[in-house]
Amino acid sequence: MKSSVRFRHAVTVVTLSCFSLSLSLASLGVSASEFSQSYTAYKQAVAEKNNELVLKYAGQAYELGSVQFGPKSLDTANLALNYASALEAQDQKKQANSLYLLALASYQTGYGEDALEVLDPLIGAAQTSSEPKEAKSLFEDAIDISSDAENRILHADTLSAAFATLSKTRLYNRRIRNYALDAYEIYKEELPQDSLTRVKAAYIAGSIHFVEKKNSRAIPLLNEVVQQFSALSYTHPYELKAHAFLVELYEREGESDKSTEHCIAIGSMRPWLDAQEQMPLYRKAPKYPLSYAKRRKSGWAEVSFTVDEFGFVKEPKLLDSKGGSKFSDESIKALKQWRYAPKFVDGSPIAAESTVRIDFTIE
Template sequence: MIGKNSYISAVILCGLLTLSPPITASPFSEAYSAYQAAIEQQDSAAAVKYAEQAYLLGKSYFEANSIDVAHLELNWATALQDNNENTLAYDHFNSVIATYRQRFGKDAIELIDPLIGAADTVELSKETKQLFEQAIDIAEDANKPLLLAEVQMLAFNKLASTAYYTRDVRDYAIDALEIYQTELPEDAVARLKATFYVGMVKAAESKTSLAIEYLEEVVKQFAVLDYSHPYKLAAHARLIELYEKKGDSDSSTQHCIAIGSMKPWSETQNQAPLFRLAPRYPISYARDGKEGWTQMSFTVDEQGFVKDPVVIASEGGKLFTKESLKAIKRWRYAPKFVDGQPVAAEATVQLEYSLSP
């Protein structure tokens, strides 16, 4: 598959890599060339237009039921997916699946691309998981470890934050990481991404020490690469939270400083909270049913630390003010950037104290 959503194209030679008969000057070849140019230019709307033309013309250009026509349909489905036309894309991915099963067999490796395409474009449901499971089973039977790991990570990323997240889905990331640890060097981006996700899984499971171990590895490897990556920032941010929960403020501080020294993802990036500690509700106030709020202003310095918090207004009692100031001093931010450099910036926040659920 030639589109940008070609998941496993290095392994599966889908697309029009082996067209027969050879292409000569024709309306079909012109449409297909225009499709390739649209892909190269990342023009998703044009890719849909010319992929459709190539598919429709190809149905006359090639023999009836030709596998080349199925390849053309796969290209069109992928272009539709890239252009967020998921309903139509899903229909064509299913059509390709049926043709490939008939031509290559029900467990053929060629099925992986259209299965993943269908899983990515179908409305999220049990079918989504079933399609990924079929792709994973095929990759496993093919005895191609890296292919299996890639499909497992695609499934994990699609299902991790959904109602279809199960222990099996969790294990996809863990199993993929084990493969990457055997097959890829420590600084391979695919391995680092899997390490990051496993670290986040362990953090969600309150396995703090393991989470720290994995996320520190992500930070360590990205630190020696010649570019920054969003996972590096996210790993630093989660490590701040994990170390703060352990009461290890010194380690948390190091990651705060590291964030302050990173390149921003936007030249005008505003400060963003990374760790927010909820204030303690005064026991005496809770017993008396007191509620209230405290509004504060403060400076977020170049390294993301809260400096000089000042109470602007409050309601409910002095203890709310006291607990608010105590909590805000432990908050951590990614700093504001101006012209690519971290700068101190003012911020305000209001902390609410409510006994209502």
């Protein structure tokens, strides 16, 4: 028998990278031709950030170039990389993967299997592979190559790319988790504190420690994220999530006074709508009454309350319930420990009314 408590609220969050290699017209020895026109149009589309035209002309340049230079030439491999990158950006991963692998074979023949030049097609092929084991193998080759390079940022970028892809697969393990932590340590040594790359890496490392409940490691990393993003004129998703994590971390530590500033920060990040429902940042699950669980008894409680200007729950009152008074009692007891982002009006936090229904079910 399994009992559960379900809340009618949810919050989530999200990340993506790619590598590309451009082709120098000077190396082609081509004058005004159909190919050079397509390639020039491709470069113009890249400059204008017109993704549809980038895809169109990258494809044209690759098809024409493969005829002009031969399917196994490095020039054709360069064009294949450009086209693969454009396809990947449009989420056409299967076709992109074939082109990355084609370019990889040419690069390994032309530069050697351990050359730095093969990193781009290696990582591209790994990121677009539909087979996690193949992606893992390709990333391991890329990491081996980048680890021998003098450029430590390049190695950190490779580790970060491997984590971003492999952490979403069934192969995720401690080694893959360490890719992100090792990348952050390199960025911390090599990049200034306000580097966006370093801040994002700090967020990922902090998130890992948050999930693993390593509070003392997560808190300074997420505070670093908040500190750097606070200088921006807009709200970055990582800043919002870092504040939310810090609310829960400080509540775990029993330091509600420290979580308050993060509740307020979240509340101030966006304009409130009059009918907007408030979402809990920290929830303490109610205890399932043991006597009810033994009897396989289910029910629910709907409670109204005030979220004060510091994000604390005040004056919870039962509106309706089903299944027994113990469900209501446990709901109110738990709600008193929840934390919310306070509602803001004209730039200042105010107390606001909210409601929640808590379901108790036996699965």
